[in-house]
Amino acid sequence: MKIEAKGVYYKELNEKVREAVKGGEKDIVLDNVNGQYFIGDGIKGKGVSITINGVPGNDMAAFMDGPTIRVNSNAQDNICNTMNSGKVIVEGNAGDVLGYGMRGGRLFVRGNVGYRIGIHMKGHGKLSPVIISGGKAGDFFGEYMAGGVLILLGLNAKNGEAIVGDYLGTGMHGGVIYIRGEVDPENVGKEVGILDPDEKDMKQLRGYLEEYCKDLDLDIEDVMSKPFKKLLPVSARPYGNLYAY
Amino acid sequence: MNHDYQKDIAGCGLTGLISKKKNRLDGSHIKKSLSLMNDRGNGLGAGYAAYGIYPELPEHYAFHVMYDYSSSRMEAEELLKANYEIEKIEEMPTAPVKEITVSPLLMRYFVKPKKDKVRADLSEEDFVVKTIMQINSEVEGAYIFSSGKNMGAFKGVGNPAEIADFFKLEEYEGFTWTGHTRFPTNTPGWWGGAHPFTLLDWSIVHNGEISSYGINKRYLEMFGYKLTLLTDTEVVAYLFDLLLRKHGLDIETACSALAAPFWKDIDKMDEGDREVYTAIRMAYGSALLNGPFSLLFGHKNGLVGINDRIKLRPLVAATKDDMVYMASEESAIREICAEPEHVWSPKAGEPVIVEFDK
Numbered sequence: 188m189k190i191e192a193k194g195v196y197y198k199e200l201n202e203k204v205r206e207a208v209k210g211g212e213k214d215i216v217l218d219n220v221n222g223q224y225f226i227g228d229g230i231k232g233k234g235v236s237i238t239i240n241g242v243p244g245n246d247m248a249a250f251m252d253g254p255t256i257r258v259n260s261n262a263q264d265n266i267c268n269t270m271n272s273g274k275v276i277v278e279g280n281a282g283d284v285l286g287y288g289m290r291g292g293r294l295f296v297r298g299n300v301g302y303r304i305g306i307h308m309k310g311h312g313k314l315s316p317v318i319i320s321g322g323k324a325g326d327f328f329g330e331y332m333a334g335g336v337l338i339l340l341g342l343n344a345k346n347g348e349a350i351v352g353d354y355l356g357t358g359m360h361g362g363v364i365y366i367r368g369e370v371d372p373e374n375v376g377k378e379v380g381i382l383d384p385d386e387k388d389m390k391q392l393r394g395y396l397e398e399y400c401k402d403l404d405l406d407i408e409d410v411m412s413k414p415f416k417k418l419l420p421v422s423a424r425p426y427g428n429l430y431a432y
Numbered sequence: 433m434n435h436d437y438q439k440d441i442a443g444c445g446l447t448g449l450i451s452k453k454k455n456r457l458d459g460s461h462i463k464k465s466l467s468l469m470n471d472r473g474n475g476l477g478a479g480y481a482a483y484g485i486y487p488e489l490p491e492h493y494a495f496h497v498m499y500d501y502s503s504s505r506m507e508a509e510e511l512l513k514a515n516y517e518i519e520k521i522e523e524m525p526t527a528p529v530k531e532i533t534v535s536p537l538l539m540r541y542f543v544k545p546k547k548d549k550v551r552a553d554l555s556e557e558d559f560v561v562k563t564i565m566q567i568n569s570e571v572e573g574a575y576i577f578s579s580g581k582n583m584g585a586f587k588g589v590g591n592p593a594e595i596a597d598f599f600k601l602e603e604y605e606g607f608t609w610t611g612h613t614r615f616p617t618n619t620p621g622w623w624g625g626a627h628p629f630t631l632l633d634w635s636i637v638h639n640g641e642i643s644s645y646g647i648n649k650r651y652l653e654m655f656g657y658k659l660t661l662l663t664d665t666e667v668v669a670y671l672f673d674l675l676l677r678k679h680g681l682d683i684e685t686a687c688s689a690l691a692a693p694f695w696k697d698i699d700k701m702d703e704g705d706r707e708v709y710t711a712i713r714m715a716y717g718s719a720l721l722n723g724p725f726s727l728l729f730g731h732k733n734g735l736v737g738i739n740d741r742i743k744l745r746p747l748v749a750a751t752k753d754d755m756v757y758m759a760s761e762e763s764a765i766r767e768i769c770a771e772p773e774h775v776w777s778p779k780a781g782e783p784v785i786v787e788f789d790k
């Protein structure tokens with residue numbers, strides 16, 4: 188089902204999308220999207236696929252539970268806020284504050300991502316959100332992270348160029364971050380350890396990246412051709428005594 | 433108590449464009465770009481700055497003035513007539529807009545200071561700034577909200593399209609435009625409080641909050657600036673005037689004073705840079721802008737976009753041929769430039785400096 192979005196106000200566009208999903212539509216294409224906020228927010232249902240042509244506005248896929256959204260261009264800020272399950276694939280770059288408090292599902296970005304990616308991300312039991320960016324990221328990557336997996340590849344980085352900014356994993360107390368290439372310890376929060384992934388880690392990492400490469404038509408061996416660093420919180424309850432004295 | 437209360441979440445929105453070859457575009461483009469971000473504002477303020485719009489009188493200062501009372505006008509005009517050669521006095525052209533039910537009286541003057549007013553220790557521009565500070569702080573209900581040459585600010589209480597239509601922006605042609613839609617958080621939504629904030633040729637549109645307003649204000653007051661517009665952004669316009677015009681800094685250095693690198697990053701620099709940045713931070717500690725911001729700074733030679741040092745507000749830039757665009761959202765750029773050649777998000781604290789082709 189095609190929905191023409193040119194000049195359509197976000198409330199009307201999102202009503203149309205929700206009605207289509209409610210009516211059992213499985214394949215929805217939005218054409219000429221430009222800047223409409225809140226696309227796919229709170230929609231439920233496995234097997235629902237939404238293709239977006241044009242740049243969707245902020246706060247896409249918040250609280251989404253099940254569907255897959257593919258954006259055939261760049262995307263803006265605040266994608267996948269508190270998303271529960273499903274998948275968002277962005278063919279271009281994406282903006283700041285992606286996956287805030289995300290609790291499940293996947294966010295795959297081919298290009299760069301902005302500042303504050305995966306902050307407050309969490310996971311529990313089988314729910315484990317995964318964000319993968321093929322490009323570079325700004326400061327505060329994984330800040331206050333509590334669960335889930337963040338992977339940064341820097342495939343577009345020039346030789347020796349840093350692929351991630353400052354305050355990496357600051358306040359992190361759960362989950363895991365994988366960075367392809369080297370990590371400067373000066374940019375990493377004190378409560379975070381920088382490790383070499385072991386065999387079990389690499390198997391798990393390869394699993395996530397195989398799915399990413401399949402969705403974005405990339406060669407898994409190219410992606411795996413460089414070593415990764417693994418970042419983990421080294422203290423389970425870093426602020427446990429904060430109010431104790 | 434109503435528990436079904438719904439709030440529209442928003443922040444301010446800004447957009448700007450510049451033709452490096454100085455091709456002039458009418459105001460419909462910036463209106464279209466800004467209107468896409470309507471929901472970032474709440475109708476309590478919108479405005480535009482445009483450069484190159486008065487080619488018929490390019491050497492006169494164009495004063496745009498808002499008056500609350502007719503007595504304000506009489507008093508201000510008396511002061512202007514005593515001090516300036518006035519080439520032209522006119523009401524600003526406006527069109528009726530249904531949603532704009534009240535507006536101040538809006539007048540425009542093309543002026544030059546009288547010859548005897550300029551002295552060795554008081555340049556022409558100093559004299560103009562002095563006049564603006566005097567009228568804005570001493571004449572009840574009078575505000576000069578635009579005072580540059582061959583440029584002008586247009587602003588008021590309304591949403592982007594309403595303010596653009598009200599001021600008939602489609603009838604102006606400029607090579608640089610900025611626009612702003614406002615969601616006032618800490619200060620009143622009134623005509624003088626809408627962005628841009630200008631002084632001489634400098635103009636600022638800003639999304640965010642200047643938490644250091646108090647320090648910046650007191651610092652500026654030591655140099656004779658008077659802060660009258662009840663809005664944090666006002667300090668940025670005057671700080672640029674102080675650093676660039678009075679102290680002779682270049683734009684890059686001024687930006688590194690306003691959004692200075694953190695001390696820990698200065699410590700990592702090589703010796704030469706470390707000395708320079710240490711000196712800037714020491715000299716201009718009180719000019720440091722703290723708090724979240726993205727802002728566009730327009731001036732007669734170009735356009736600058738800059739973020740706070742930890743990127744607490746969005747800013748996207750794009751290029752196409754000789755055009756450079758900067759906005760809070762990429763979609764606001766694509767609304768008027770569907771296929772930009774290059775789109776990027778500037779890094780925190782690193783200015784995007786655009787100048788006209790030589």
